[in-house]
Amino acid sequence: MASIKDVAELAGVSRATVSRVLNETGQIKETTRERVHKAMKKLNYRPNPLARSLATSSSNTVGLVVTSYRGSFFSELMAEVQEAMDQQEKFLLVSRGKRSRESEQLAIQRLKDMRCDGLILHARNLYDEELIELAGEATPFIILDRQVVGLEDRCVAFExxxxxxxxxxxxxxxxxxxxxxxxxxxxxxxxxxxxxxxxxxxxxxxxxxxxxxxxxxxxxxxxxxxxxxxxxxxxxxxxxxxxxxxxxxxxxxxxxxxxxxxxxxxxxxxxxxxxxxxxxxxxxxxxxxxPIKEMAAQASEALSGLMNHQPLPTLETFKPELRPRESVRTLK
Incomplete structure (x- = not known):
């Protein structure tokens, strides 16, 4: 398996230069960047994500807390967030909060321990005060399908x-x-x-x-x-x-x-x-x-903005839509 040292030797540069190319830091000449990428391709070199996260202070991961892995609702929710994270080239880690406050606390702590860059929380049992306290910590998060007074700018809610x-x-x-x-x-x-x-x-x-x-x-x-x-x-x-x-x-x-x-x-x-x-x-x-799909998409977009230190957009409280079909009879 090729190492960063092998890439540096083939490209004729230092290992520090290869690291700067991988982490997109510092000033690198375009010709140097091209030599490094050609060497990586020739050697089939894949950067170590853990080492990269240590170098950049970013794990390149996003955490999602859900109540369950089962059911069409959670499948749709996880699929939409996964799609959004794929577009941002971020890994998605999902943790199950089950059906208790203690389990949700543990699910969030596990994701924080994995150094996730941001979190999307579909947390049904945590107290509002706990979420407000969490907002004072460094890890940004968006709350999905819940309105918390004082955190309205982080909530994607439904009526x-x-x-x-x-x-x-x-x-x-x-x-x-x-x-x-x-x-x-x-x-x-x-x-x-x-x-x-x-x-x-x-x-x-x-x-x-x-x-x-x-x-x-x-x-x-x-x-x-x-x-x-x-x-x-x-x-x-x-x-x-x-x-x-x-x-x-x-x-x-x-x-x-x-x-x-x-x-x-x-x-x-x-x-x-x-x-x-x-x-x-x-x-x-x-x-x-x-509309859980649309809500998950908005939560993912808002979290991306938070992680990139951008001003949060005004998050939407989604309105219900009646979809009449054939299951209701009119009584005389």
């Missing part, structure tokens, strides 16, 4: 409550009043906000909230199946369902097929949707779209 309200208002506008809710775990802020939208829509239309029409699940397919079964066992006469995630919506559809229930003939459905799952169901499901 979850407004999205939930939009979904339930759509069902009410089509004559539905007994509307079930497949809710996320209500210890999570986003789940609280999505449920708040459900409450607000009912209240504004003078429909009493019935907690027995609500069942919690962990945003996954199996949870959606069991939550839907729980609600139907108590209320077989419901006419519509608001699902707080696309994975839970799929689980509900599994149950409907088992019971030969049709959508929207027997029951109408509106769901959150961050990818294209709801368009693949039959019938295609009306959704409020959660």
């Amino acid at each position: 979850h409550a407004e999205a939930g309200k939009l979904a339930v208002n759509h069902l009410i506008a089509h004559g539905h009043r007994k509307i079930a809710c497949l809710a996320g775990p209500r210890e999570r802020l986003t789940a609280q906000l999505r449920f708040r939208g459900y409450e607000q829509a009912l209240r504004e239309h003078h429909i009493e909230l019935d907690e027995s029409l609500v069942a919690e699940a962990d945003y996954d397919r199996t949870g959606g199946y069991h939550a839907m079964a729980e609600i139907l066992a108590k209320h077989p006469d419901i006419t519509a369902v608001y699902s707080c995630s696309e994975e839970m919506c799929v689980g509900a559809f599994d149950l409907f097929r088992e019971r030969s229930m049709t959508v929207p003939g027997d029951i109408s459905m509106v769901s959150f949707d961050s990818v294209s799952i709801c368009t693949m169901l039959r019938p295609a499901v009306t959704t409020v779209h959660f």
Whole structure:
């Protein structure tokens, strides 16, 4: 395996000159730079990224904290950030925060220990105060899908409550009043906000909230199946369902097929949707779209600016978009 010494000897320069060419530091004549690159190519020399990071005080890596590696939502999130980092020729390190504050703390510390140049945090359980304290440290970061008072310039957020309200208002506008809710775990802020939208829509239309029409699940397919079964066992006469995630919506559809229930003939459905799952169901499901791909792209761009000491742009709070399809029946 060729070394930096071999490159220097073939190019007829010092090892320090080769290092300056690799790290793009100092003044180097273009002819010298070309000789070094030709020597590297001839010897098939690949620079050691660890040595390079020590020389430049940059690891050339970006860290991403996610709750889970599973599910279409996190796949879309990680893929978008990876694409952005590829364009910037940076390595992406992903650490799983799981579902607790302690796990998120550990995930962030691991990435800091790896000397990441910057972080994107999809952290659901850390206290606001902890994130504010983290902002006082040297490693720049952007917060994804969360609004923290005092760190608004670092937050790429989404109006979850407004999205939930939009979904339930759509069902009410089509004559539905007994509307079930497949809710996320209500210890999570986003789940609280999505449920708040459900409450607000009912209240504004003078429909009493019935907690027995609500069942919690962990945003996954199996949870959606069991939550839907729980609600139907108590209320077989419901006419519509608001699902707080696309994975839970799929689980509900599994149950409907088992019971030969049709959508929207027997029951109408509106769901959150961050990818294209709801368009693949039959019938295609009306959704409020959660634009995680666009949000991840903006977070990546903003972090790049921070790492390059550029002024932060005004970050967007993304608005929900209703996408009507074939899953809602109008009641007479």
